[in-house]
Amino acid sequence: MNHDPFAWGRPLNETYGEYNYNIANASSVTSHRNPKMATQQPIVTGSSVLAIKFKDGVIMAADNLASYGSLARFDNVERLLQVGKDTIVGCSGDISDFQKIERLLDDLEIEDGYDIENYELKANHIHEYLSRVFYNRRSKMDPLWNSCLVGGFDADSGEPFLKYVDLLGVTYGADSLATGFGSHLAIPLLRKKLDSDDAVKNLTEEEGIKLISECMKVLYYRDARSLDKYSLAIIKKDDVKLIKGLRCEDMSWRFASGIRGYGN
Amino acid sequence: MSASSFAEGKATIASEYSSEVRREPIEHQFNPYSDNGGTILGIAGKDFAVLAGDTRHTTGYSINSRYEPKVFDAGDGFLISANGFSADGNALVKRFQNQLKWYHFNHGKKMGIRSGARFIQHLLYGKRFFPYYVHTIIAGLDEEGKGAVFSFDPIGSYEREQCRAGGSAASLIMPFLDNQVNFKNQLDPESNGTKKKELRYLSLEEVLKLVKDSFSSATERHILVGDGLEIMIVTKEGVRTEYYPLKKD
Amino acid sequence: MSDPSSINGGSAVAMMGKDCVAIACDLRLGSQSLGLANNFEKIFNFGHVFLGLAGLATDVTTLSEIFRMKTNLYKMKEERLIEPESFANLVSSTLYERRFGPYFVSPIVAGINSKTDKPFICGFDLIGCIDYAKDFIVAGTSSDQLFGMCESLYEPNLEPEDLFETISQALLSATDRDALSGWGAVVYIITKDKVLFLIYFF
Numbered sequence: 001m002n003h004d005p006f007a008w009g010r011p012l013n014e015t016y017g018e019y020n021y022n023i024a025n026a027s028s029v030t031s032h033r034n035p036k037m038a039t040q041q042p043i044v045t046g047s048s049v050l051a052i053k054f055k056d057g058v059i060m061a062a063d064n065l066a067s068y069g070s071l072a073r074f075d076n077v078e079r080l081l082q083v084g085k086d087t088i089v090g091c092s093g094d095i096s097d098f099q100k101i102e103r104l105l106d107d108l109e110i111e112d113g114y115d116i117e118n119y120e121l122k123a124n125h126i127h128e129y130l131s132r133v134f135y136n137r138r139s140k141m142d143p144l145w146n147s148c149l150v151g152g153f154d155a156d157s158g159e160p161f162l163k164y165v166d167l168l169g170v171t172y173g174a175d176s177l178a179t180g181f182g183s184h185l186a187i188p189l190l191r192k193k194l195d196s197d198d199a200v201k202n203l204t205e206e207e208g209i210k211l212i213s214e215c216m217k218v219l220y221y222r223d224a225r226s227l228d229k230y231s232l233a234i235i236k237k238d239d240v241k242l243i244k245g246l247r248c249e250d251m252s253w254r255f256a257s258g259i260r261g262y263g264n
Numbered sequence: 265m266s267a268s269s270f271a272e273g274k275a276t277i278a279s280e281y282s283s284e285v286r287r288e289p290i291e292h293q294f295n296p297y298s299d300n301g302g303t304i305l306g307i308a309g310k311d312f313a314v315l316a317g318d319t320r321h322t323t324g325y326s327i328n329s330r331y332e333p334k335v336f337d338a339g340d341g342f343l344i345s346a347n348g349f350s351a352d353g354n355a356l357v358k359r360f361q362n363q364l365k366w367y368h369f370n371h372g373k374k375m376g377i378r379s380g381a382r383f384i385q386h387l388l389y390g391k392r393f394f395p396y397y398v399h400t401i402i403a404g405l406d407e408e409g410k411g412a413v414f415s416f417d418p419i420g421s422y423e424r425e426q427c428r429a430g431g432s433a434a435s436l437i438m439p440f441l442d443n444q445v446n447f448k449n450q451l452d453p454e455s456n457g458t459k460k461k462e463l464r465y466l467s468l469e470e471v472l473k474l475v476k477d478s479f480s481s482a483t484e485r486h487i488l489v490g491d492g493l494e495i496m497i498v499t500k501e502g503v504r505t506e507y508y509p510l511k512k513d
Numbered sequence: 514m515s516d517p518s519s520i521n522g523g524s525a526v527a528m529m530g531k532d533c534v535a536i537a538c539d540l541r542l543g544s545q546s547l548g549l550a551n552n553f554e555k556i557f558n559f560g561h562v563f564l565g566l567a568g569l570a571t572d573v574t575t576l577s578e579i580f581r582m583k584t585n586l587y588k589m590k591e592e593r594l595i596e597p598e599s600f601a602n603l604v605s606s607t608l609y610e611r612r613f614g615p616y617f618v619s620p621i622v623a624g625i626n627s628k629t630d631k632p633f634i635c636g637f638d639l640i641g642c643i644d645y646a647k648d649f650i651v652a653g654t655s656s657d658q659l660f661g662m663c664e665s666l667y668e669p670n671l672e673p674e675d676l677f678e679t680i681s682q683a684l685l686s687a688t689d690r691d692a693l694s695g696w697g698a699v700v701y702i703i704t705k706d707k708v709l710f711l712i713y714f715f
Contacts, residue, residue: 435661
């Protein structure tokens with residue numbers, strides 16, 4: 001056995017001959033460790049997540065599709081996750097990484113419950129935690145391949161909270177946010193309505209839901225990796241309504257008959 | 265493409281007989297960096313310093329947010345901004361703020377601006393081989409109460425200066441600052457072109473005017489700059505913030 | 514840097530004033546970071562029309578000769594000098610002829626129409642797309658710096674003396690922040706009575 005501290009426990013070259021690093025494409029730099037595995041690309045993916053602030057809180061939506069490349073693989077996947085009393089995390093990107101995040105947040109909630117009494121996790125805490133997880137993983141060159149929205153309330157001000165975080169650890173906040181295709185298709189529509197602080201203060205729950213569901217329809221029309229079945233979360237103080245199995249309604253596909261490739 | 269390259273283990277498909285056999289691996293690597301645009305600007309005066317930045321946050325051609333602050337009051341009269349890849353920028357600022365707290369616990373006194381600058385050099389150089397992709401500027405008052413601006417490259421090389429622009433529109437703003445703050449290329453009109461215009465400290469009003477002009481010009485000609493301008497001003501009275509809207513297009 | 518338009522370096526700028534125009538350029542000719550000459554003028558005049566050519570030096574020289582020939586032929590055929598507007602279109606079509614093997618230049622044109630006395634400036638990309646402007650046009654390796662300077666120093670309807678000061682400060686401060694430009698400058702102020710000021714800085 002090799003007693004060199006940097007190659008402890010490895011077979012001695014003198015006895016067994018030189019190790020063939022080409023086996024499993026192991027690089028010689030990491031040869032004393034196991035081959036390193038890291039996410040190189042997302043596999044099973046979710047598409048856009050949309051969210052807006054409104055009068056009493058935040059509304060968030062994501063469809064129920066998980067794609068395997070261009071294959072619509074799973075059509076009953078929940079991508080909105082409730083954390084604590086009034087926080088929702090919406091995730092797009094790799095679904096297995098999302099499930100890892102689910103577990104991390106679950107652990108966080110349990111640990112937090114043990115350690116600190118009369119203290120609850122609010123949206124800004126969850127967002128800070130997630131951004132550090134994402135940033136640390138990207139710094140290890142082993143990212144969690146997701147873009148997430150975190151909606152809820154700020155612990156200090158009690159104001160509606162909505163922020164974004166992605167696989168690079170990049171974060172930003174705004175009155176209306178979207179991930180994936182939504183940032184191209186839905187954001188212009190959302191910003192048209194929510195163009196000022198006053199517009200947010202005046203937007204009712206009904207108007208907000210209508211706006212979001214309109215955008216989900218636009219996404220289903222134009223994003224090939226989307227589904228007409230989606231979940232909607234209405235986040236108000238100490239109250240989250242997670243409505244599942246909604247459908248895009250009143251759609252018209254008559255234009256499709258004039259376009260080659262839409263099934264004719 | 266020789267057969268030996270297959271033997272060396274470069275092939276990506278096990279079978280040599282496959283019609284899709286690829287002798288060289290497809291290079292695809294995760295890119296840990298991105299550019300979030302924006303621009304920052306610091307100017308030191310006689311007994312004040314300002315650090316300003318636009319509030320637009322972008323990736324590619326998308327505007328992520330029209331108000332995402334990137335100039336921070338770190339405490340002890342330090343203004344700091346790290347412009348470039350925003351995840352690295354925020355990480356750097358947070359690390360600095362955290363260490364500043366520890367400095368207070370350990371030494372029970374305010375950190376001087378020159379110590380702060382040297383410390384930031386170490387934070388940046390500590391990641392020499394996986395750098396923070398940011399142009400960092402700090403502003404504050406020195407031990408004599410004079411305005412001070414320090415600017416850093418991504419790996420910690422730094423210098424004290426009278427003024428500095430950083431970020432995407434730095435190349436547009438910096439020559440304007442040379443001309444209007446340090447009076448470069450300007451002559452004394454009295455001397456009939458024989459003497460340079462003499463240097464003098466600018467007043468806070470003059471500096472704020474230059475900052476606003478710089479940013480409205482940069483907004484006009486640079487697509488990653490705009491939406492809002494946040495100016496932080498540090499004097500012996502403390503730190504205050506001013507906000508001015510910029511064009512949103 | 515193997516980008517042909519930034520091998521030799523150099524910059525040019527044009528501005529419009531009240532009944533006058535100005536055009537200026539630096540004098541550097543280099544080979545990447547090595548400076549070769551400090552007398553490489555990038556502004557050429559064909560009658561009362563002025564052409565600034567920033568970019569690959571060989572193309573600058575070639576194009577200036579091509580336009581000398583073309584404007585001389587024009588003069589013989591039309592029995593008058595070419596006007597700025599017509600010259601701009603001549604530049605555009607000449608560049609577009611080489612659409613798929615272009616000259617690596619960013620030309621700018623400045624002049625005053627001798628019939629209408631209207632000042633005229635414009636710029637082009639390397640394949641001849643015309644950019645008409647009523648304020649200023651910048652070109653060359655310090656175009657970013659020139660944009661910043663011009664956007665903040667320029668104001669409309671300047672008298673010739675003030676326009677001279679503005680364009681000079683803009684060019685000098687801009688080229689000072691560009692390693693590939695500088696090493697002297699030339700400024701032309703053009704008024705309708707065809708008085709030209711030619712000023713060198715070193």
